[in-house]
Amino acid sequence: MTLESAPDFTVPADRPVTGEQVTSPGSEWWRTAVIYQIYPRSFADSTGDGIGDLPGITSRLHSLAELGVDAVWLSPFFSSPQKDAGYDVSDYCDVDPMFGTLADFDTLMATAHDLGLRVIADMVPNHTSDQHRWFQEALASSEGSAERDRYMFRDGKGPNGDIAPNNWESVFGGPMWQRITNPDGTPGQWYLHIFDVSQPDLNWENPWVREQFFDILRFWLDRGVDGFRVDVAHGMIKEEGLPDYTPPMETASMGGTAAAATDLVPGIADVPPDPPYWGHSGVHDIWRGWNAVLAEYPGDRVMAAEAWVDPLEKMALWVRPDEFSQAFNFGYMFTEWTARDMRKVVDDSIAAFGAVGAPSTWVLSNHDVVRHATRLALHADVPQGSGIGPKTPGKPDTASGLRRARAATSLMLSLPGSAYLYQGEELGLPEDMELPDSARQDPTWLRTNHEKYGRDGCRVPIPWEADKPSYGFGPSGNSWLPQPEDWAPYARDAQEGLAGSTLELYRTALALRSEHRLGAGAVQWLDGYGPDVIALRNGPVTVIVNLGKVAVELPIGELLLASEDIIGGALPADTAVWLRS
Ligand code: BGC
Numbered sequence: 135m136t137l138e139s140a141p142d143f144t145v146p147a148d149r150p151v152t153g154e155q156v157t158s159p160g161s162e163w164w165r166t167a168v169i170y171q172i173y174p175r176s177f178a179d180s181t182g183d184g185i186g187d188l189p190g191i192t193s194r195l196h197s198l199a200e201l202g203v204d205a206v207w208l209s210p211f212f213s214s215p216q217k218d219a220g221y222d223v224s225d226y227c228d229v230d231p232m233f234g235t236l237a238d239f240d241t242l243m244a245t246a247h248d249l250g251l252r253v254i255a256d257m258v259p260n261h262t263s264d265q266h267r268w269f270q271e272a273l274a275s276s277e278g279s280a281e282r283d284r285y286m287f288r289d290g291k292g293p294n295g296d297i298a299p300n301n302w303e304s305v306f307g308g309p310m311w312q313r314i315t316n317p318d319g320t321p322g323q324w325y326l327h328i329f330d331v332s333q334p335d336l337n338w339e340n341p342w343v344r345e346q347f348f349d350i351l352r353f354w355l356d357r358g359v360d361g362f363r364v365d366v367a368h369g370m371i372k373e374e375g376l377p378d379y380t381p382p383m384e385t386a387s388m389g390g391t392a393a394a395a396t397d398l399v400p401g402i403a404d405v406p407p408d409p410p411y412w413g414h415s416g417v418h419d420i421w422r423g424w425n426a427v428l429a430e431y432p433g434d435r436v437m438a439a440e441a442w443v444d445p446l447e448k449m450a451l452w453v454r455p456d457e458f459s460q461a462f463n464f465g466y467m468f469t470e471w472t473a474r475d476m477r478k479v480v481d482d483s484i485a486a487f488g489a490v491g492a493p494s495t496w497v498l499s500n501h502d503v504v505r506h507a508t509r510l511a512l513h514a515d516v517p518q519g520s521g522i523g524p525k526t527p528g529k530p531d532t533a534s535g536l537r538r539a540r541a542a543t544s545l546m547l548s549l550p551g552s553a554y555l556y557q558g559e560e561l562g563l564p565e566d567m568e569l570p571d572s573a574r575q576d577p578t579w580l581r582t583n584h585e586k587y588g589r590d591g592c593r594v595p596i597p598w599e600a601d602k603p604s605y606g607f608g609p610s611g612n613s614w615l616p617q618p619e620d621w622a623p624y625a626r627d628a629q630e631g632l633a634g635s636t637l638e639l640y641r642t643a644l645a646l647r648s649e650h651r652l653g654a655g656a657v658q659w660l661d662g663y664g665p666d667v668i669a670l671r672n673g674p675v676t677v678i679v680n681l682g683k684v685a686v687e688l689p690i691g692e693l694l695l696a697s698e699d700i701i702g703g704a705l706p707a708d709t710a711v712w713l714r715s
């Protein structure tokens with residue numbers, strides 16, 4: 135990016151303007167925030183065991199403040215047997231020794247707040263670990279007991295009860311039911327697990343379960359957290375009678391609903407009904423209760439839903455004023471890289487969330503999906519959660535993926551509302567497609583007999599220092615997933631201050647976003663640049679993105695940001711610029 139050598143651009147005032155989109159009112163910080171997701175086991179390791187930890191995070195927080203984000207969201211660091219990388223919690227009110235102690239958490243919190251960063255914890259209420267005391271007590275108690283009623287126990291079918299209660303299939307592969315053995319050694323009831331067999335689903339119809347989580351929320355709110363990201367917020371209530379369900383087609387596996395992710399945009403009528411375990415309207419009552427707990431605390435605490443529901447109009451029901459503050463916009467994440475689709479999803483998102491007074495969110499990567507620097511160069515659809523690996527056909531080209539990713543991020547950070555970043559994307563990290571089979575740990579890989587690679591490729595520990603063992607991830611060369619040998623150029627210290635680096639692009643975009651208050655702005659579309667170009671104005675900034683294959687002429691204007699070198703006044707393919715309007 136050679137800002138200095140760029141010609142002087144002026145955006146003509148007579149450019150046709152269509153379809154203004156305004157954001158929601160309200161002054162809470164999270165409406166406009168950029169929130170950085172830390173995946174603790176892969177962020178920074180202080181102990182040398184190859185697993186990231188809380189002191190490691192604390193030691194690196196200043197670099198996130200320098201990057202210019204407003205908040206961090208920490209994926210789970212609670213006590214856990216780590217069968218699903220911490221999304222299998224055995225004690226919600228303690229820190230897993232692998233990650234540190236509660237005192238380490240308090241230090242992290244205090245350091246973050248001193249740096250002006252808010253901290254969001256990841257609450258996992260749909261299921262516990264099978265090692266959680268509640269589940270162990272349920273196993274030890276008799277059928278029909280209060281302890282059993284904390285979870286979803288059912289009798290099996292058939293004369294001996296040895297057929298699963300229904301035909302549901304786990305998100306990670308295999309049946310969604312597991313039969314238990316009674317304390318006296320006889321075969322017993324079955325329990326439901328939407329995810330791994332080690333993650334039994336809680337029974338959220340049971341008021342006792344609801345009460346426990348009010349206490350858990352207060353435990354972390356008392357420790358100062360600024361809010362929660364809520365895991366599988368769409369799965370907690372199941373349809374009465376647990377009817378059999380056969381998905382209409384091979385769908386996005388992680389949380390995917392019956393509709394493919396790219397079908398999010400049409401009206402509700404176009405979308406097949408949700409499976410009986412996703413998106414049940416009974417969940418809204420739970421979220422109203424949680425919202426009320428957060429409201430007991432001063433300041434604006436945020437509650438962000440991981441809710442894979444289609445379409446956007448339905449997702450918007452989750453962010454009504456007395457429920458979640460915001461929800462991840464997965465429709466945006468999976469939108470095809472075309473001007474028409476991107477513009478439509480931006481319009482539809484702002485309209486759908488805005489209709490209930492919520493900000494839209496924007497997100498391109500997280501710990502469950504193929505990193506967008508690779509995903510945007512994939513030639514075929516990869517169902518979400520399936521992952522990619524050495525045998526995936528049509529190897530994506532890293533350079534064109536990164537180019538698109540930089541353009542896509544430049545667009546995302548210009549939009550009003552709240553944006554989520556996933557650790558490593560500011561370094562332009564690609565998905566690691568070459569992880570050896572023996573290193574893979576995702577339950578998806580294990581439960582599908584290695585048919586689906588799963589999500590390990592986006593979870594590889596991130597590089598900090600090009601010349602250090604484990605690229606400075608920790609003090610030793612250890613890394614719980616092996617790091618690729620060619621990652622030195624991605625290291626943070628190799629990109630710091632380097633003109634044109636992805637890190638500097640993110641830093642510039644975040645500084646401009648903050649300076650011009652783009653998060654609180656509105657989208658005004660500018661037409662006339664051709665079918666493969668998106669052009670919009672947000673406050674004093676004009677954003678032009680070329681999603682096509684041929685360069686387009688740029689208007690005259692002061693260049694604020696460019697995702698690639700701009701030479702001679704033309705906007706190349708897969709490139710975004712911000713100009714001063
Ligand atoms: C998390 C996943 C996790 C699953 C089960 C999610 O959607 O983001 O990483 O495996 O919930 O807790």
Ligand code: MG
Nearest residue numbers: 179181185187
């Ligand atoms: Mg460690």
